[in-house]
Amino acid sequence: MEQQIKSKQRVADHGEVFTAEREVNAMLDMVKQETERIDSRFLEPACGEGAFLAEVLRRKLAVVKQKYGRNPSDYELYALIAVTSIYGVDIMEDNTENCRKRLFKIWNKEYTAVMKKEANDRCREVVKFIFKKNILCGDALKMEQQDGTPILFAEWSQVSGSLIKRRDFELNELLKGHERQMDMDMLLGGWEYDEEIDAYIPAPIKEYPPTDYRRLDDYE
Ligand SMILES: C[S@@+](CC[C@H](N)C(=O)[O-])C[C@H]1O[C@@H](n2cnc3c(N)ncnc32)[C@H](O)[C@@H]1O
Structure with a gap:
């Protein structure tokens, strides 16, 4: 059984008690369809070492295997798309680092088992890069990173x-979109209505050109 507590001090300081696998699975089963959609986005806002994200990744990769396991190039692409949809924030640096490592290990092990060989270095580097961008150390209540700057998340979407x-x-800003109605400030600021999530989304801070998935780490 995995360890749920690292120290009494951490429990007192940060409420750090990790969720056991059985509870994780029971909760994820309540949104089962979403956990099995390769590109559905999940954010664990106090992710610890990624108890929920790890299981979401496993479920998504099982679907990638079932759909694309017989086609190596599709398998690689969609196994990477599964990674792009997983986000986490934790206030403790060691937790975010362990979370990234845990997720990468799951991805790498599953890829190797399905493709019967390890992914090439390029692909593995990109997967690590995406986990670095998506699993951040910061305060999820203040929505700030450790240095006081706002938490920024990358949205990755397949163009073609x-x-x-x-x-x-x-x-x-992203979270405000569920509460707000369009006003002049939003209109001038470039906000748009997104039908899929039934909310307004702000203008991005930065946009990058469509890029082959093997080169996503060209842009820091
Ligand atoms: C109860 S644990 C849950 C961890 C994980 N979600 C799980 O289910 O195993 C709470 C986590 O929240 C983190 N935490 C506490 N305050 C936070 C804050 N303001 N912003 C982000 N993370 C925070 C702690 O470091 C701890 O890892």
Whole structure:
């Protein structure tokens, strides 16, 4: 059984008690369909070592295997798209680092088992890069990173084939989109209505050109 507590001090300081696998699975089963959609986005806002994200990744990769396991190039692309949809924030640096490592290990092990060989270095580097961008150390209540700057998340979306587009957003702005109605400030600021999530989304802080998934780490 995995360890749920690292120290009494951490429990007192940060409420750090990790969720056991059984509870994780029971909770994820309540949104089962979403956990099995390769590109559905999940954010664990106090992710610890990624108890929920790890299971979401496993479930998504099982679907990638079932759909694309017999086609190596599709398998690689969609196994990477599964990674792009997983986000986390934790206030403790060691937790975010362990979370990234844990997720990468799951991805690498599953890829190796399905493809019967390890992914090439380029692909593994890009997967690590995406986890670095998506799993951040910061305060999820203040929505700030350790240095006091706003938490920025990259949205990765498949444009066509192997091309992925990245847009960076401020988390606090993104979350406002569910509460707000369009006003003049939003209109002038470039906010748009997104039908899929039934909310307004702000203009991105930065947009990148569509890029082959193997080169996503060209842009820091
Ligand atoms: C109860 S644990 C849950 C961890 C994980 N979600 C799980 O289920 O295993 C709470 C986590 O929140 C983190 N935390 C506490 N305050 C936070 C804050 N303001 N912003 C981000 N993370 C925070 C702690 O470091 C700890 O890892």
